[in-house]
Amino acid sequence: MKTEENFHIPVLSHEAVKYLINESLEYQILADGTLGGGGYTKLICENTKPTDKVISIDKDLNALLYSEKLLENQKEKIIFVNGNFGDLKDILDEIKIEKLTGLVLDLGLSSYQLEAESGFSFMKDTDLDMRAYKKDGITASEILNSYKRDELEEIFENYGEIGNAGRLVKAITDKRKIKKFNSTFDIVNLIKEEYKINKKNEIDFLAKIFQALRIKVNNELINLEKVLNDSLDLIEEGGRIVVVSYHSLEDRIVKNFFRKESEKYKESDNPFYKTEVEPKLKIITKKAVKPSPEEIKINPRSRSAKLRAAEII
Ligand SMILES: C[S@@+](CC[C@H](N)C(=O)[O-])C[C@H]1O[C@@H](n2cnc3c(N)ncnc32)[C@H](O)[C@@H]1O
Structure with a gap:
């Protein structure tokens, strides 16, 4: 209840x-x-x-x-x-x-929403959806799997205020050639493999990435x-x-x-x-x-x- x-x-x-x-x-x-x-x-x-x-x-x-x-x-x-x-x-x-x-x-x-709905939290492995309004719109996984590099860079720079978004986007586009992004942990694992930063910085970075995608998905x-x-x-x-x-x-x-x-x-x-x-x-x-x-x-x-x-x- x-x-x-x-x-x-x-x-x-x-x-x-x-x-x-x-x-x-x-x-x-x-x-x-x-x-x-x-x-x-x-x-x-x-x-x-x-x-x-x-x-x-x-x-x-x-x-x-x-x-x-x-x-x-x-x-x-x-x-x-x-x-x-x-x-x-x-x-x-x-x-x-x-x-x-x-x-x-x-x-x-x-x-x-943060705890129970798909894709919003990087603490749990769920479908990378992020739509608050499930009836329409593009999901976060569709964005990561299909957007061009400059489009992705714009999202992470403008909505996540991420410096050197080019490095992140290169890691994403290299990865998606091997395996598509389907779940929240696909992003978490990519950041762990690519950046090897301490836990606090990793959480701050993931928060920015998730914020950027959420803002884009839900306009x-x-x-x-x-x-x-x-x-x-x-x-x-x-x-x-x-x-x-x-x-x-x-x-x-x-x-x-x-x-x-x-x-x-x-x-x-x-x-x-x-x-x-x-x-x-x-x-x-x-x-x-x-x-x-x-x-x-x-x-x-x-x-x-x-x-x-x-x-x-
Ligand atoms: C922080 S919660 C609001 C909590 C609320 N003030 C309360 O006292 O429980 C934000 C809510 O706004 C909704 N929301 C976010 N963007 C929206 C939009 N563009 N149109 C309608 N609802 C939206 C979310 O689905 C979420 O339920």
């Missing part, structure tokens, strides 16, 4: 919900774009009126089924959607909701950029955007987006003048909010989390 604890321990949940709900608004129609184990949605339900609404989305059907059961007693308030937050606009069209009063995203994977950064841009039209004045991210690539996208959309001036053709523009956002977390030492002690997976929030103006 999966409990709330072992499905996923929510990270920065009280902070996320505090920033998400603008209490000066008359009613709330909030979207939780990353339902996972339902921790955020549960807290949102506890902090809103019975007439308010929550749209809870997850790509992963297992997460959706688990949370639907957990939140059975709140089913009047919640609309559960098995979909991609990158398609938020279409999802809202389909359920006939014009505007939200807030959107929260708690990016990455749930503990359940993670593309979906994040899309939903942030769309949210400017989908959230009403006074509504909030809250994002919790777990690595620098995601955090940079959120930080730059908030900064750009809150600026009062933009570069113009004339290098000596900037053009005045109406900002669309007000940043409400001057610096990223991080978990307390107590939270990190209870839940070490929270250590890299950063929360940023902004309000539509």
Whole structure:
């Protein structure tokens, strides 16, 4: 039996919900774009009126089924959607909701996915799949077995921030001529054979390789950029955007987006003048909010989390 604890321990949940709900608004129609184990949605339900609404989305059907059961007693308030937050606009069209009063995203994977689903963890030997949405898309093994060298280099450089990705890619393309990549341990064994580095460096390196493949397989950064841009039209004045991210690539996208959309001036053709523009956002977390030492002690997976929030103006 999966409990709330072992499905996923929510990270920065009280902070996320505090920033998400603008209490000066008359009613709330909030979207939780990353339902996972339902921790955020549960807290949102506890902090809103019975007439308010929550749209809870997850790509992963297992997460959706688990949370639907957990939140059975709140089913009047919640609309559960098995979909991609990158398609938020279409999802809202389909359920006939014009505007939200807030959107929260708690990016990455749930503990359940990391531990039980195929390909995400290099600690266990499973199929090298990595798709959170099993209905479509290319798997991690298909990428390793079929992409050209320059395409693979781009993935490892851009999404894993791996230096000298050329050496890694050469090892992969040499290996796949002899045996195709099918399982997570095919990568682990390649790194052990090729690099012969100490255990700590090996784990750091594998984490970067797995991160890069996961981002590519699930279009993670593309979906994040899309939903942030769309949210400017989908959230009403006074509504909030809250994002919790777990690595620098995601955090940079959120930080730059908030900064750009809150600026009062933009570069113009004339290098000596900037053009005045109406900002669309007000940043409400001057610096990223991080978990307390107590939270990190209870839940070490929270250590890299950063929360940023902004309000539509
Ligand atoms: C860190 S967990 C969220 C945990 C959740 N806040 C809780 O309290 O249990 C991230 C979840 O987001 C989902 N996810 C990641 N990218 C997604 C996307 N583009 N669209 C929808 N769900 C996504 C994952 O499947 C996973 O269940």
